[in-house]
Structure formats: structure tokens, C-alpha cells
Amino acid sequence: MDNDKRIAEISKVLGVDTRIKIIRLLSERCLCVGELAEELGITAGAVSQHLRILRSAGAVLSEKRGYFVHYCLNENVLRSWQSEIISLFEPEEAAK
Structure with a gap:
């Protein structure tokens, strides 16, 4: 895959402010869905959807x-x- 397409894919993943907020929170420490939902003031279901996208892009690991x-x-x-x-x-x- 060429670099331009890769950057476009990365931009799609990072193009939602909630995902940026999740990344910022996870840069401090590992968190579960409930903790992220509480910090962000959104539902656990919404957090799970964002985490699914971040995980499929490889940005987030689960344990x-x-x-x-x-x-x-x-x-x-x-x-x-x-x-x-x-x-x-x-x-x-x-x-090049």
C-alpha cells in the first residue's frame, strides 16, 4: 500500500475527536470500557464501537x-x- 493511502487510512481512524480523547486517556494508563465511558461522558456501547475501530487499526491492544x-x-x-x-x-x- 502506498504511503498516501496509508496516511488517508490513519486520518480516518483519527478523524473523530472521541478517538483522539481515548488515545489521550490511554496514554496515561490502561483502562476498561467502563472507565473510559465515565471519563468521556458517553455510553459504554459508544466507547466499544470506537475501541473496535482503534483495535482493528492496530492502535489499541486489549488484555x-x-x-x-x-x-x-x-x-x-x-x-x-x-x-x-x-x-x-x-x-x-x-x-523517496
Whole structure:
């Protein structure tokens, strides 16, 4: 997949402010759906839908802890996204 398409896909995932808020919360610590819902002031169902998209994009990892599933950031994927987004602003010769 070329870099432009990849950046467009990343932009779709990050194009919703609630997902950005989830990423910011998870950058502090791993949280379960209920904790995220409480912090964001939205339903657990809405949080689950956003987490599904973040998980399918590889940005979030899940881990079952007892009765709850906790979500954490996938730092490797987010670093890769950062690099790809930064490349968007580089001169075309440098990007090759």
C-alpha cells in the first residue's frame, strides 16, 4: 500500500475527536470500557464501537484482567503512524 493511502487510512481512524480523547486517556494508563465511558461522558456501547475501530487499526491492544478487558496503546503502531504522518510534510525528494 502506498504511503498516501496509508496516511488517508490513519486520518480516518483519527478523524473523530472521541478517538483522539481515548488515545489521550490511554496514554496515561490502561483502562476498561467502563472507565473510559465515565471519563468521556458517553455510553459504554459508544466507547466499544470506537475501541473496535482503534483495535482493528492496530492502535489499541486489549488484555483480559479478571472480569474486565483493559485497553492499552500499541506504542509501536502509533510511532509508525507518527513517522508516516511526518513524511507527509517532507519534500517529495526526501520522501523517496
